[in-house]
Amino acid sequence: xxxxxxxxxxxxxxxxxxxxxxxxxxxxxxxxxxxxxxxxxxxxxxxxxxxxxxxxxxxxxxxxxxxxxxxxxxxxxxxxxxxxxxxxxxxxxxxxxxxxxxxxxxxxxxxxxxxxxxxxxxxxxxxxxxxxxxxxxxxxxxxxxxxxxxxxxxxxxxxxxxxxxxxxxxxxxxxxxxxxxxxxxxxxxxxxxxxxxxxxxxxxxxxxxxxxxxxxxxxxxxxxxxxxxxxxxxxxxxxxxxxxxxxxxxxxxxxxxxxxxxxxxxxxxxxxxxxxxxx
Ligand code: ZN
Numbered sequence: 001x002x003x004x005x006x007x008x009x010x011x012x013x014x015x016x017x018x019x020x021x022x023x024x025x026x027x028x029x030x031x032x033x034x035x036x037x038x039x040x041x042x043x044x045x046x047x048x049x050x051x052x053x054x055x056x057x058x059x060x061x062x063x064x065x066x067x068x069x070x071x072x073x074x075x076x077x078x079x080x081x082x083x084x085x086x087x088x089x090x091x092x093x094x095x096x097x098x099x100x101x102x103x104x105x106x107x108x109x110x111x112x113x114x115x116x117x118x119x120x121x122x123x124x125x126x127x128x129x130x131x132x133x134x135x136x137x138x139x140x141x142x143x144x145x146x147x148x149x150x151x152x153x154x155x156x157x158x159x160x161x162x163x164x165x166x167x168x169x170x171x172x173x174x175x176x177x178x179x180x181x182x183x184x185x186x187x188x189x190x191x192x193x194x195x196x197x198x199x200x201x202x203x204x205x206x207x208x209x210x211x212x213x214x215x216x217x218x219x220x221x222x223x224x225x226x227x228x229x230x231x232x233x234x235x236x237x238x239x240x241x242x243x244x245x246x247x248x249x250x251x252x253x254x255x256x257x258x259x260x261x262x263x264x265x266x267x268x269x270x271x272x273x274x275x276x277x278x279x
Contacts, residue, residue, distance in 0.1 A: 001044055001047050001048075001149075001187075001188045001191070002185045002186065002187050002188070002191065003021075003033070003036060003067060003149075003185065003186050004018065004033075004059070004064050004067060004183070004184065004185045004186070005033040005064060005065035005066055005067055005069060005109065005183075006018060006020075006059050006060070006063055006064060006065075007063045007065070008031070008032075008033070008065060008069075009021075009022065009031045009033070010022065010029065010030070010031055010032065010033045010035070010036050011059060012024075012047050012052060012053075013059075013185060014053045014056045015053075015056075016056045017056045017057050017058045017059050018056065018057065018059035019052045019053065019055045019056055019057070020055070020057070021036075021043070021052075023055070024050070024052045024055040025046060025050070025052070028046070029042075029043060029046070033065070033066075033067060033068065033069055034068060034069055034070045034071070034237050036148075036237075037068065037130065037131065037132055037148055037236035037237035038236050038237070040132040040133065040148050040236060041133075044188070061184065062111060064109050064110055064111070064183050064184045064185075065108075065109040065183070066107045066108060066109050066110075066181075066182045066183055067130065067149075067151050067182060067183055067185060067186035068107075068130050068151075068182070068186070068237050068239055069107060070104055070107075070237075071104055071107075071130075071235075071237050071238050071239045072235050072237065072238060073101070073234070073235060073238040073239075074101055074102045074103065074104055074107075074180070074238070074239045074241070075099055075100075075101060075224075075228060075238065075239065075240045075241065076099070076100050076101065076102050076126075076155055076170075076174065076240075076241035076243075077097050077098060077099055077219070077224060077240070077241065077242055077243040078098035078099075078100060078170070078243065079093075079094050079098050079218070079243065080097065080098075080217050080218050080219055080242060080243025080244075081212060081216050081217060081218065081243060081244065081245040081246060082216065082218060083212075083216070083245065083246035084243070084244055084245050084246045084247075084248065084251070085218075086246070087246050087247075087248070087251030088250075088251060093218055094218065096219075096227060097219045097223070097224055097227050097228075099227075099228070100170040100171055100174075101170075101171050102155065102171065102174050102175050102179070102180050102241065103171060103175040105175065105177070106174070106175040106176060106177060106178065106179040106180040107180045107181075107182060108178050108180065108181045108182075109181065109182070109183050109184075110152070110181055110182070110183030110184040110272070110273070110274045110275065111184075111274070111275045111276075112178055112181055112275075112276055112277075113178075113276070113277050113278070113279055114156065114177075114178040114179070114181075114276050114277070114278050114279070115177070115178065115278075115279055116258060116259075116260060116278050116279065117158055117176050118160075119158040119159065119160040119161060120158065120159045120160050120249075120250070120255075120257040121156060121157070121158050121159075121257055121258045121278075122156070122157045122158075122159050122248050122249040122250050122257055122258070123154060123156065123157075123202055123204070123209060123210070123248060123249060123258065123264055123266070124154065124155035124156070124157055124244035124248055125152070125153075125154060125200055125201060125202040125210050125244060125245070125266040125267075125268075126152075126153045126154070126155050126200075126241045126242055126243060126244050127150055127152070127153070127198065127200055127214050127221075127242050127268055128150065128151045128152065128153035128182055128239055128240065128241050128242065129147050129149075129150055129221050129224075129225075129239070129240040129242060130147065130148045130149055130150070130151065130186055130237065130238070130239055130240075131146060131147060131148065131234045131235060131236055131237060131238040131239075131240070132146060132147055132148025132149070132236060133145065133146045133148075133236060134146075134233060134234065134235060134236060135225060135228075135229040135233070135234035136229050136233045136234070137229055137230060138225055138226060138229045138234075139226055140222035140223055140225070140226040141222070143221065143222035143223075143224075143225035143226055144189055144195065144221070144222060146225055146229075146234065147189060147221065147225065148186065148188065148236075148237075149186040149187050149188045149189065150186070150187055150189065150192070150195060150198075150268070150271060151182050151183055151184075151185065151186050151187070151268075151271060152182065152183065152184070152266055152267060152268045152271050152272060152273065152274050153180065153181070153182045153239075153241050153266075153274075154179075154180070154181050154182075154202075154264070154266050154274055154276065155174055155179075155180065155241050155244060156174065156176070156178070156179035156180070156181075156258075156276075157173055157174045157179070157248075158173045158174075158176060158179075159173070159250050159257070160173075161173040162174070178276075180241075181266075181274045181276055182239070182274075183272070183274060184271075184272040184273070184274070185271065185272055187270065187271050191270070192270050193270075194215075195221070196214065196215055196220050196221065196222075197213055197214060197215035198213065198214050198268055198269050198270055198271075199211070199212075199213055199268070199269035200212055200213070200214055200245065200267070200268045200269070201245075201266075201267055202247075202264060202265060202266040202267065203264075203265050204258075204262055204263070204264050205262055205263060209247045209248075209249075210244065210245050210246065210247035210248070211245070211247070212245030212246065212247075214242070216245065217242065217243060218243075219243075221240070221242060224240055224242060225240075228240070258278050259278065260278055260279050261277075261278065261279075262277070262278050263275065263276065263277045263278075264276045264277075264278070
């Protein structure tokens with residue numbers, strides 16, 4: 001199943017376009033995309049059995065918003081790919097996930113203009129998992145049952161604030177307005193040949209900056225769910241930014257950061273792409 005946020009309304013994607021879920025279900029399901037994750041099993045059953053596809057209408061991909069616009073918690077994982085840890089100067093790998101937060105006010109849909117704040121703004125393409133079921137003490141073997149689906153994310157990061165002061169300022173440096181684009185759609189894990197091994201990358205002005213496979217993660221998604229749910233409760237609709245592969249600007253020689261007028265395209269094979277223009 002593939003869903004999208006089309007002008008703020010939960011939309012089931014079909015071969016010919018999309019189905020407005022609230023209308024086609026006669027109000028059984030809310031139009032609010034965030035509410036989908038509270039009734040995820042029912043929504044999947046309805047999508048598979050109701051014949052809703054017959055209500056397909058054309059949709060405008062330019063009107064897509066974030067598939068989960070108001071999560072209660074947004075987790076992000078640092079240093080989760082070996083080569084990215086190495087380019088950051090880390091000679092030993094973390095022995096448990098490095099977790100921080102991005103604030104929900106930074107979320108946007110897939111195609112946006114981002115105003116660059118003062119400093120050095122960098123790119124980090126990431127696979128983002130959306131939680132579909134409350135998770136507490138879930139072991140890795142059952143973790144995928146608690147994930148609604150996957151989408152593409154950018155963890156835009158202002159490196160000066162991230163690294164200044166006596167302790168890192170990850171949350172603030174990664175939460176400027178527009179710093180967390182996601183989308184274009186949410187894809188359920190069963191739609192991918194192997195949800196633990198998908199190609200991911202980004203290009204700046206057409207020049208490839210990052211390209212990897214998610215099977216290179218140090219802590220794959222099941223491990224992240226097990227670790228987080230051993231410490232706290234994951235809630236339906238929460239986001240987990242699962243870390244970025246090598247090729248960020250701060251790790252290059254010379255270093256490179258985003259400049260006004262540039263366009264960043266971020267993609268995950270089988271899901272789609274994000275497109276950010278900077279001013
Ligand atoms: Zn990141």
